[in-house]
Amino acid sequence: xxxxxxxxxxxxxxxxxxxxxxxxxxxxxxxxxxxxxxxxxxxxxxxxxxxxxxxxxxxxxxxxxxxxxxxxxxxxxxxxxxxxxxxxxxxxxxxxxxxxxxxxxxxxxxxxxxxxxxxxxxxxxxxxxxxxxxxxxxxxxxxxxxxxxxxxxxxxxxxxxxxxxxxxxxxxxxxxxxxxxxxxxxxxxxxxxxxxxxxxxxxxxxxxxxxxxxxxxxxxxxxxxxxxxxxxxxxxxxxxxxxxxxxxxxxxxxxxxxxxxxxxxxxxxxxxxxxxxxxxxxxxxxxxxxxxxxxxxxxxxxxxxxxxxxxxxxxxxxxxxxxxxxxxxxxxxxxxxxxxxxxxxxxxxxxxxxxxxxxxxxx
Amino acid sequence: xxxxxxxxxxxxxxxxxxxxxxxxxxxxxxxxxxxxxxxxxxxxxxxxxxxxxxxxxxxxxxxxxxxxxxxxxxxxxxxxxxxxxxxxxxxxxxxxxxxxxxxxxxxxxxxxxxxxxxxxxxxxxxxxxxxxxxxxxxxxxxxxxxxxxxxxxxxxxxxxxxxxxxxxxxxxxxxxxxxxxxxxxxxxxxxxxxxxxxxxxxxxxxxxxxxxxxxxxxxxxxxxxxxxxxxxxxxxxxxxxxxxxxxxxxxxxxxxxxxxxxxxxxxxxxxxxxxxxxxxxxxxxxxxxxxxxxxxxxxxxxxxxxxxxxxxxxxxxxxxxxxxxxxxxxxxxxxxxxxxxxxxxxxxxxxxxxxxxxxxxxx
DNA sequence: GCGACCCTCGTTAGCGCTAACATGCCCCCC
DNA sequence: GGGGGGCATGTTAGCGCTAACGAGGGTCGC
Numbered sequence: 001x002x003x004x005x006x007x008x009x010x011x012x013x014x015x016x017x018x019x020x021x022x023x024x025x026x027x028x029x030x031x032x033x034x035x036x037x038x039x040x041x042x043x044x045x046x047x048x049x050x051x052x053x054x055x056x057x058x059x060x061x062x063x064x065x066x067x068x069x070x071x072x073x074x075x076x077x078x079x080x081x082x083x084x085x086x087x088x089x090x091x092x093x094x095x096x097x098x099x100x101x102x103x104x105x106x107x108x109x110x111x112x113x114x115x116x117x118x119x120x121x122x123x124x125x126x127x128x129x130x131x132x133x134x135x136x137x138x139x140x141x142x143x144x145x146x147x148x149x150x151x152x153x154x155x156x157x158x159x160x161x162x163x164x165x166x167x168x169x170x171x172x173x174x175x176x177x178x179x180x181x182x183x184x185x186x187x188x189x190x191x192x193x194x195x196x197x198x199x200x201x202x203x204x205x206x207x208x209x210x211x212x213x214x215x216x217x218x219x220x221x222x223x224x225x226x227x228x229x230x231x232x233x234x235x236x237x238x239x240x241x242x243x244x245x246x247x248x249x250x251x252x253x254x255x256x257x258x259x260x261x262x263x264x265x266x267x268x269x270x271x272x273x274x275x276x277x278x279x280x281x282x283x284x285x286x287x288x289x290x291x292x293x294x295x296x297x298x299x300x301x302x303x304x305x306x307x308x309x310x311x312x313x314x315x316x317x318x319x320x321x322x323x324x325x326x327x328x329x330x331x332x333x334x335x336x337x338x339x340x341x342x343x344x345x346x347x348x349x350x351x352x353x354x355x356x357x358x359x360x361x362x363x
Numbered sequence: 364x365x366x367x368x369x370x371x372x373x374x375x376x377x378x379x380x381x382x383x384x385x386x387x388x389x390x391x392x393x394x395x396x397x398x399x400x401x402x403x404x405x406x407x408x409x410x411x412x413x414x415x416x417x418x419x420x421x422x423x424x425x426x427x428x429x430x431x432x433x434x435x436x437x438x439x440x441x442x443x444x445x446x447x448x449x450x451x452x453x454x455x456x457x458x459x460x461x462x463x464x465x466x467x468x469x470x471x472x473x474x475x476x477x478x479x480x481x482x483x484x485x486x487x488x489x490x491x492x493x494x495x496x497x498x499x500x501x502x503x504x505x506x507x508x509x510x511x512x513x514x515x516x517x518x519x520x521x522x523x524x525x526x527x528x529x530x531x532x533x534x535x536x537x538x539x540x541x542x543x544x545x546x547x548x549x550x551x552x553x554x555x556x557x558x559x560x561x562x563x564x565x566x567x568x569x570x571x572x573x574x575x576x577x578x579x580x581x582x583x584x585x586x587x588x589x590x591x592x593x594x595x596x597x598x599x600x601x602x603x604x605x606x607x608x609x610x611x612x613x614x615x616x617x618x619x620x621x622x623x624x625x626x627x628x629x630x631x632x633x634x635x636x637x638x639x640x641x642x643x644x645x646x647x648x649x650x651x652x653x654x655x656x657x658x659x660x661x662x663x664x665x666x667x668x669x670x671x672x673x674x675x676x677x678x679x680x681x682x683x684x685x686x687x688x689x690x691x692x693x694x695x696x697x698x699x700x701x702x703x704x705x706x707x708x709x710x711x712x713x714x715x716x717x718x719x720x721x722x723x724x725x726x
Numbered sequence: 727g728c729g730a731c732c733c734t735c736g737t738t739a740g741c742g743c744t745a746a747c748a749t750g751c752c753c754c755c756c
Numbered sequence: 757g758g759g760g761g762g763c764a765t766g767t768t769a770g771c772g773c774t775a776a777c778g779a780g781g782g783t784c785g786c
Contacts, residue, residue: 023772034736039774047734070436070499071772075741079433081476081498090657095458102479111498113444113476116465135444135474136433240661268661275663294453298603298631300638300663386742397766402744410764434742438771 022063031059042067073136081111082321083132083140087120087149091238092265092293093211093310094143097165100314101141108322113137120144125152133160139321141165142174146208161324163331165317167210175324175331177317181211184306184339185218188260188288190226191304191341195286196349197258199228203246203270205238205262212262215290219260236266243269251277257285257350264289264296264305271299271346282348292342302344313337385426394422405430436499444474445684446495446503450483450512454601455628455656456574456673457506460528463677464504471685476500483507488515496523502684504528505537509571524687526694528680530573538687538694540680544574547669547702548581551623551651553589554667554704558649559712560621562591566609566633568601568625575625578653582623599629606632614640620648620713627652627659627668634662634709645711655705665707676700 024035031038033052040048041056048056059065073079082105087094098114105112113135115128125144129152132140139161144150153172156162164176192200202219205212216233223230234249236242243266250256251274261267267289271281279285281301289296292307316334324331387398394401396415403411404419411419422428436442445468450457461477468475476498478491488507492515495503502524507513516535519525527539555563565582568575579596586593597612599605606629613619614637624630630652634644642648644664652659655670679697687694 025772035772036737036774037735040735043774047732049734052734066493066497068437068499068772069497070433070442071741072774073433073741074431074437074743074772075774077741090459090462095462096453099453099458099479102477106479111476111478111494113474114465115474116462116469118466130429131474134429134432136431240658244661265658268658272661272663272665295603295628295631295658298607298635300635302635388742398742399744399767400765403765406744412764415764431742434771435744436771437742437773438744440771 021068022065023068024065026063027056027059027065030063031055077136078138079136080109081113081135081137082318083128083135083137084112084114085125085128085132085140085142085144086114086116087143087145092263092291093166093308094145096310097143097314097317100311101165101318102314103311104315104318108318110138110318110322120146120149122148122152122155125149126155129156129160133157139163139325141317141321142167145210147210148208150210161321161331163317163321163324165313175320175334177313177320177334178336179308179310179313179339180336181214181339182218182221183336184290184308184341185215185260186222187339187341188290188306189219189222191343192258192260192286192288192347193222193226193228195258195347197286198350199223199231200258200260201231201250201256202233203243203250203259203261203266204233204235205266207235215262236262238263238265240265240269240272242266244273246270247273248277251279251285258288258347259285260288260290262290264291264293264303267296267303267305267346268299271301271303275300282346283351286347286350288347292340296342297344299346301346304344304347305342307340307342309337309340384431385428386431387428389426390419390422390428393426394418440499441501442499443472444476444498444500445681446492446498446500447475447477448488448491448495448503448505448507449477449479450506450508455626455654456529456671457508459673460506460677460680463674464528464681465677466674467678467681471681473501473681473685483509483512485511485515485518488512489518492519492523496520502526502688504680504684505530508573510573511571513573524684524694526680526684526687528676538683538697540676540683540697541699542671542673542676542702543699544577544702545581545584546699547653547671547704548578548623549585550702550704551653551669552582552585554706555621555623555649555651555710556585556589556591558621558710560649561713562586562594563621563623564594564613564619565596566606566613566622566624566629567596567598568629570598578625599625599632601626601628603628603632603635605629607636609633610636611640614642614648621651621710622648623651623653625653627654627656627666630659630666630668630709631662634664634666638663645709646714649710649713651710655703659705660707662709664709667707667710668705670703670705672700672703 024038027038028035038056041053084101086098102112115132117124117128142164143166144164145166150167153174162174164174166178167176189200204216220230234246236246247270250259261270267287270287274281274285281287289303289305292305296303296305320334387401390401391398401419404416449461465475478495480487480491505527506529507527508529513530516537525537527537529541530539552563567579583593597609599609610633613622624633630650633650637644637648644650652666652668655668659666659668683697
């Protein structure tokens with residue numbers, strides 16, 4: 001090995017790695033081969049004699065050598081790094097998806113580099129894509145639940161593999177992974193309808209979110225198919241606070257006996273509003289949420305909700321992306337991840353049906 | 364400009380960037396200077412005539428040139444990328460801290476590359492550090508709330524700037540940013556004591572977590588200082604479920620009138636357990652949480668809790684790290700982020716004090 | 727028995743950039 | 757007015773790696 005000399009430097013700058021890390025030629029020298037042969041061993045070339053390979057491997061071990069990914073990226077244009085464009089938010093969905101992505105990336109041997117955006121619009125998404133591309137990521141995964149982002153994707157560069165998560169229909173030609181929102185909303189609405197409720201009210205998420213629209217659509221369709229009246233949906237912003245406010249309004253109307261809420265956090269606010277109004281859940285009003293956050297089972301009462309497996313979603317997205325990168329073929333279409341209705345204690349048959357000012361026993 | 368030729372390739376592999384991205388020499392050629400001058404312009408060297416600079420800038424714009432960060436990283440060893448070692452979990456604290464880090468990194472012009480770990484132990488942390496280092500990150504931020512991780516840090520490489528978040532005392536000589544756990548636990552406990560409770564029970568987080576220990580310590584000290592009896596703390600795992608179980612046990616004891624819970628999620632479980640046991644909150648039992656998650660204000664009843672500004676914590680940590688990288692000096696000591704007691708509706712004076720089997724009015 | 731061919735290596739040339747030195751050139755001073 | 761000293765630039769040499777080609781030696785065929 002080289003002398004790990006301790007030459008006192010004139011500059012006080014703490015030079016990185018005093019015992020400078022071994023490079024390929026060091027390994028080659030120690031193993032008595034050229035650096036190129038070392039490269040062959042590392043990249044699993046078949047044209048290396050087994051005993052040479054062993055010598056190289058031993059030398060690598062002895063020197064504690066690991067290849068420099070940056071140098072490799074410079075020449076190959078590949079970096080074993082994936083970009084994730086994420087909407088800057090604490091929202092449960094994107095955060096959990098990110099987690100699933102990370103986990104799967106780690107398993108697939110990729111690093112994740114994150115570009116988190118304050119706003120999701122055409123300019124910011126395009127910019128993030130470009131920055132990531134310049135960092136020579138091998139592919140990019142987008143967590144882009146907003147309509148505006150979809151528009152940016154229409155003009156996305158074609159040279160780099162892209163996968164969008166939670167990004168709605170494949171208008172952009174970019175492969176999409178998503179949870180089946182329609183199925184989820186339908187399951188929630190039908191559950192309430194089957195319980196005997198005359199109709200189901202809805203507190204939706206912000207209209208910019210594709211999920212909001214899809215859930216509204218699923219809810220509305222189910223209602224229409226059942227011949228139930230379709231009330232005007234209220235709109236929240238996913239927060240418990242907005243759910244609380246919507247809950248106060250809805251709870252004041254005695255005709256309301258069943259509410260399908262756009263997510264669990266808003267549902268929590270609804271629960272509190274209903275409690276304050278003296279409306280018992282589920283006896284007076286049934287409530288269904290969406291997401292199945294880990295706490296949902298501990299609400300008062302435990303919340304019936306639609307489970308979205310974000311972790312799985314992220315993993316599916318990542319595997320699709322890695323597949324596109326490594327197989328280099330056309331992206332396969334991935335079926336949406338199925339949501340699951342989790343029935344707990346916030347829903348029951350209506351004890352009575354009150355319409356406007358008329359009250360009558362149900363059925 | 365070169366001819367962006369469309370030579371049909373023998374290989375069917377979709378070669379990246381057909382109209383190959385401009386490089387420095389392209390810009391130089393167009394501006395009539397050498398590539399080195401372009402480099403000078405980019406790096407803000409003062410030794411460039413203003414009109415030359417303008418010509419170069421114009422050429423860059425015309426070609427849509429952006430420097431290749433990988434090539435730059437190879438030669439400088441710096442990449443404008445920061446590594447984050449994060450405990451693989453959905454825990455609110457680490458997740459929020461990560462978010463704060465991202466936000467601040469973006470502002471500081473850095474990318475974040477994440478190494479998320481399944482387990483936090485010496486081997487995994489050391490390995491993550493090494494992998495990140497090889498990717499030539501400029502610095503590493505660790506979100507390592509576990510004791511085991513601290514031990515790994517003791518043997519961390521010294522060549523690369525490191526900052527630990529939520530990592531307890533600076534045993535390792537690595538600068539740490541954290542929320543003042545002792546102050547938070549003290550505030551919670553004293554609040555309950557001042558309300559007139561004889562003592563305060565505690566449901567702690569897992570003992571591997573440094574925060575758990577610190578909060579126990581703060582709680583215990585406050586109790587001791589007030590001359591209040593110190594009950595044995597129960598132990599949960601941060602989940603609502605574990606809080607529920609601990610709550611069932613504690614709630615069954617009529618002597619328990621005040622509980623300081625290690626985090627809000629467990630507090631939610633406690634609230635449900637108490638509700639099931641017919642113990643009113645706050646009339647029969649007061650409950651204080653920790654974290655102030657966004658939903659805490661919508662629990663039934665709204666939860667009194669200790670607010671930790673994780674977002675700020677992440678930002679502070681990142682700024683410290685960037686400071687270390689760019690100033691190259693010794694890391695300044697950063698004061699812990701102050702927690703804040705948020706009083707809501709889950710705490711009140713005890714309506715009566717019941718000791719073991721004796722009942723007597725409070726004071 | 728000799729050319730064709732494959733296997734196993736080595737040598738060379740970059741990837742796109744920055745660092746270090748070299749080169750003119752103008753200005754200024756004694 | 758000639759040399760020293762900036763200034764603005766160009767030239768060269770890498771960073772550590774892979775790709776492309778080349779070379780030596782053995783094997784096989786006819």
